Amino acid sequence: MNNSFYIAWRYLQFHWGKTLLLILSISLVIFIPLGLNHLVNKGSEDLMARAEKTPLLVGAPGSETELSLSSLYFNKPKNQPVMFREVEKIKEQQLGKPIPLNIEYQVKEQPIVGTTPDYFEFRDLSLAEGRKMAILGECVLGAEAARKLNAQVGSSIISSPSGAFDVAGSFPLKMNIVGILEETGTSDDEAVFTDIKTSWVISGKAHGHQDLQQVENDSLLLAKDETQAVASPAVLSYTEITPENINSFHFHGDPGDYPVNAIIVEPKDRKSALMLRGRYENEQSSVQMLVPEKVISELVGTMISVRDLLILAGVIIGIACLAILAFVFALSIKLRKAELQTMKHIGASRNFIGSVLGLEIGLVLLSAIIVSGILTLIMGNFGIPLIEKLIS
Amino acid sequence: MIKLEDLSFSYTRDSFYLKIPELLIGRSEKLGITGPSGCGKTTLLNLISGIIKPNSGKIFTGDIELTSLGNQDIxxxxxxxxxxxxxxxxxxxxxxxxxxxxxPFRINPILELQSETKERASSLAISMGLGDKLKRYPANLSQGERQRVSVARALITKPELLICDEPTANLDPVNRDRILDIIDSYCDKTNTALVMVTHDREILGRFDRVLDILEFSNFKDNRGHE
Structure with missing residues (x-):
């Protein structure tokens, strides 16, 4: 080992507490602007990537940002739902493929996404095991959701009630897991996908119960004749869809009136997209069509402005900290005057003493750069989900 | 071996002034230097060792004129x-x-640190009663042990001249005698010259020659000594 390096190393090793403190202080000074920049850049890229892959979005009027974020990241929607007939309307126009999203309910912390199998194709999601949902009451789990719910294909999960004291609210539905998706690193990993109709069963818009024509207990009926029977509230709905009871599940009212939180529209081509947007812009309708890329790009723009301000503040604080650190180094050299004098008296050259001090500073700075690099990497891995969580 | 000729030295911002017309220190001679505080004993040692340069005059180490050398050569x-x-x-x-x-082997490339040197350092430490303390740090040593380490550091390069500035001033009599015995023994075995500044009159008997700096030099300082 080089002698000046050896002496510098010994000095830092002996004063390990002070050295560690110094390394951590400098690391933070470097990490704050660097990490923030990395975090925002990576976060922006991820946000934009998902938004860019979602050409058009239809939803109720209101916050475009809320609609985009809830549709892309399955956050609890804050906008009102639109009616399912909007899906049919888009389909009839033959300008693109509509994919409904119903995101009202959850299984514990995982969002239930009621949609159609088209969603899997649209997002290019492939199955790690099992198959896609085919009948009412089946679900497919994102990789992370499966991990968090400790669920496997063949087992079942129960939807969480939306309000414990809301008698008209959703009630738990036991769903069979028929497939688990490959990990994608997106919010799809966190979701529990079901057919849109299953999501309506959870919401209570559709239900199954025993055949009222066969009921002998009069307390379960309010009225009954040869053509119809009116159930009393004492009739209980099924909380699980089985081959035995699936045929009893039915929808009340016009399915066109049923709610969907958003509709992803995959236009046939650029022209179709323009035509669709034009129609929705001209129409005095109760729905809006937006381009998520544009909405998220505005959000990212705001994030970048905030980031720039924070980085500027970080750099100013960093310069002040580095000035203090330079002062600390200078003071330390002054305190070590006797020691440096001894080396000089015994026979050390000015260059040698300079190299020892330079190496000490260099080792501290190098360690700080490495630590801040590691912190930035950690931030890259854990910060993006955090930022997505913060946004949601 | 060491020769000082018409040496004069003064500090720039001080009225201190030291003048030595001539001083010869022979090979293997043990020279004790005494004198009151502030009369220039340490300054004289610094001049002999080349740590400071005289205003005028010459210093010879053997055939080499120290005063003509550059800083790094010194x-x-x-x-x-x-x-x-x-x-x-x-x-x-x-x-x-x-x-x-x-x-000394780590601070200047002119001396190469070899495994033989490390063995010699260990032997030296063992001979000074520091064999079980090689891995300890100075803060964990007694005053006497610290000075023995300091002596070992001075001896590891096998010097021809030992320059000691009151090496026993901070030691108790037992440790003082132990240190002086080590130095004496080394100088005797290796014919090394010794120049030692001391205030301790009890040890003057150990030297071949004792000089009172007031008697062989002219000096002035701002406290009125002359």
């Missing part, structure tokens, strides 16, 4: 030919006993 010469022992030991707190002894 440092190289000091490292190879002289061993310095200080009153305050001047050990590096963050180096172990062994590393402190080997310090």
């Amino acid at each position: 440092k190289d010469l000091r490292l190879v030919k002289m061993g310095l022992i200080f009153q305050q030991f001047e050990l590096l707190e963050y180096l172990s006993v062994l590393d402190n002894i080997l310090l």
Whole structure:
């Protein structure tokens, strides 16, 4: 080992507490602007990537940002739902493929996404095991959701009630897991996908119960004749869809009136997209069509402005900290005057003493750069989900 | 071996002034230097070792005129030919006993640190009763032990001249005698010259010659000594 390096190393090793403190202080000074920049850049890229892959979005009027974020990241929607007939309307126009999203309910912390199998194709999601949902009451789990719910294909999960004291609210539905998706690193990993109709069963818009024509207990009926029977509230709905009871599940009212939180529209081509947007812009309708890329790009723009301000503040604080650190180094050299004098008296050259001090500073700075690099990497891995969580 | 001719020295911002017409120190001679505080004893040692340069006059180490050499050459010469022992030991707190002894081999490429040197440093430490303390740091040593480390550091380069600035001033009589015995024994075995500044009259008998700086030099200082 080089002698000046050896002496510098010994000095830092002996004063390990002070050295560690110094390394951590400098690391933070470097990490704050660097990490923030990395975090925002990576976060922006991820946000934009998902938004860019979602050409058009239809939803109720209101916050475009809320609609985009809830549709892309399955956050609890804050906008009102639109009616399912909007899906049919888009389909009839033959300008693109509509994919409904119903995101009202959850299984514990995982969002239930009621949609159609088209969603899997649209997002290019492939199955790690099992198959896609085919009948009412089946679900497919994102990789992370499966991990968090400790669920496997063949087992079942129960939807969480939306309000414990809301008698008209959703009630738990036991769903069979028929497939688990490959990990994608997106919010799809966190979701529990079901057919849109299953999501309506959870919401209570559709239900199954025993055949009222066969009921002998009069307390379960309010009225009954040869053509119809009116159930009393004492009739209980099924909380699980089985081959035995699936045929009893039915929808009340016009399915066109049923709610969907958003509709992803995959236009046939650029022209179709323009035509669709034009129609929705001209129409005095109760729905809006937006381009998520544009909405998220505005959000990212705001994030970048905030980031720039924070980085500027970080750099100013960093310069002040580095000035203090330079002062600390200078003071330390002054305190070590006797020691440096001894080396000089015994026979050390000015260059040698300079190299020892330079190496000490260099080792501290190098360690700080490495630590801040590691912190930035950690931030890259854990910060993006955090930022997505913060946004949601 | 050491020769000082018409040497004069003064500090720039001080009225201190030291003038030595002539001083000869023979090979293997043990020279004690005494005198009151502030009369220039340490300054004289610094001049002999080349740490400071005189205003005028010449200093010879053997055939080499020290005063004609550049700073780095003086440092190289000091490292190879002289061993310095200080009153305050001047050990590096963050180096172990062994590393402190080997310090001269680490601070200047003119001396190469070899495994043989490390073995010699260990033997030297063992001979000074520091064999079980090689990995300890100076803060964990007694005053006497610290000065023994300082002596070992001065002897590791096998110097031809030992320059000691009151090396026993901070030691009790037992440790003082032990240190002086080590120095005496080394000088006797290796014919090394010794120049030692001391205030301790009890040890003057150990030297071949004792000089009172007031008698062989002219000096003035701002406290009125002359």
